[in-house]
Amino acid sequence: MIKLSKKVEYAIMALQYISENSSKTNTAKEIAEKLSLPYDFLSKLLQTLMKKGLLVSQLGVKGGYMLVKQINEITVEDLMNALDERSRIVECADNDGSCCSRTEICDIRSPIMNLQEQINNIFKNTTIANLKNNI
Amino acid sequence: MIKLSKKVEYAIMALQYISENSSKTNTAKEIAEKLSLPYDFLSKLLQTLMKKGLLVSQLGVKGGYMLVKQINEITVEDLMNALDERSRIVECADNDGSCCSRTEICDIRSPIMNLQEQINNIFKNTTIANLKNNI
DNA sequence: CTAAATTCGGATAAAAATAATCGTATTTTT
DNA sequence: AAAAATACGATTATTTTTATCCGAATTTAG
Ligand code: FES
Ligand code: FES
Numbered sequence: 001m002i003k004l005s006k007k008v009e010y011a012i013m014a015l016q017y018i019s020e021n022s023s024k025t026n027t028a029k030e031i032a033e034k035l036s037l038p039y040d041f042l043s044k045l046l047q048t049l050m051k052k053g054l055l056v057s058q059l060g061v062k063g064g065y066m067l068v069k070q071i072n073e074i075t076v077e078d079l080m081n082a083l084d085e086r087s088r089i090v091e092c093a094d095n096d097g098s099c100c101s102r103t104e105i106c107d108i109r110s111p112i113m114n115l116q117e118q119i120n121n122i123f124k125n126t127t128i129a130n131l132k133n134n135i
Numbered sequence: 136m137i138k139l140s141k142k143v144e145y146a147i148m149a150l151q152y153i154s155e156n157s158s159k160t161n162t163a164k165e166i167a168e169k170l171s172l173p174y175d176f177l178s179k180l181l182q183t184l185m186k187k188g189l190l191v192s193q194l195g196v197k198g199g200y201m202l203v204k205q206i207n208e209i210t211v212e213d214l215m216n217a218l219d220e221r222s223r224i225v226e227c228a229d230n231d232g233s234c235c236s237r238t239e240i241c242d243i244r245s246p247i248m249n250l251q252e253q254i255n256n257i258f259k260n261t262t263i264a265n266l267k268n269n270i
Numbered sequence: 271c272t273a274a275a276t277t278c279g280g281a282t283a284a285a286a287a288t289a290a291t292c293g294t295a296t297t298t299t300t
Numbered sequence: 301a302a303a304a305a306t307a308c309g310a311t312t313a314t315t316t317t318t319a320t321c322c323g324a325a326t327t328t329a330g
Binding site: 140141142173174175176179193194195196197198220 | 316317318319320321325326327328329
């Protein structure tokens, strides 16, 4: 059950698309069409990225989205933080021990948090540009 | 959405428990009680591990489960393969290109499969023994 | 031989998370 | 004023995960 959410997956594609067309504002509609992604869903997601400061938007006709950073400065972790609700590999891997009734007897909390960190590092070190296929 | 399934999480705990009590067969009931895990669910999961060859079981009274390998020879990847349905980070990261209608225009399939491999490596290199807290 | 403790197996239900959609409001350009 | 966008909130649909239930088969012990 280690998978990227559709939000993150679509966001990667969208950001790459916007990056390729960075001379103009890119509308959600255009991105959705060109990449065959569901418009409403993509639209929401772009709004979220905007709120989180990863995109800027322009309202109204001729509106759309533009990058605020280069895609080699945006990591997969950034997208996961912006778009996904939870990103702990186990519930109990949050900092306070108030996660579950097993805290007392639990042997795995701390080592699993270590595992968590290894995984985080991968996402932290992978930029959206890294995920671009340059055939 | 990068998290371990409960199946895998419980399995880690259960295998560690069995390992600590490897002189006898361990019943699902005992393990569930000692670790405060839901019996039915754990029971199913142990049966699966048995079918996949990670445990041996003995039927009937005095029955239960025993390890077939040491826990330092069992990896998190083994558990994920045995217990989780899907473990691709994106649908499209399977080998044939028949995943979705975007294959033609998709720029991220191959690099994401690379990302996938990095993550797999972590799970492949983490044994159940590694996840044991030795305070 | 019977009863009890177990694993086994299938089916199903409940809960949670993800993905998708809808409707309306607001902003901006022409 | 009309059109083309984003913004926002609510809701629904779908899928996945988690949990439970029931009855059968197996083994041990008395
Ligand atoms: S299971 Fe909750 S602390 Fe480990
Ligand atoms: S989205 Fe299906 S191939 Fe990339």
